[in-house]
Amino acid sequence: MTIALIIISVLLIAIVLLQSGADEGANIISSGNSDLFANRKERGGELFMTRFTFVLGLAFMIICAIL
Secondary structure, eight states, rough: HHHHHHHHHHHHHHHHHSOOTTTTOHHHHHHTTHHHHTTOOOOOOOHHHHHHHHHHHHHHHHHHOOO
């Protein structure tokens, strides 16, 4: 069970670091908040990465609760 936790932890760290930032291209100081809260639809690989991150995070929390 601890080996699974280590593998999930490493995968979770890697997936989070690979995701693009939500504020990518938005400069808060000069452009205000017009682009900051714009609705962006995730498609393709980005949607997969978001869902995979959610699943890994959920698995991490469940395994931690069990241990």
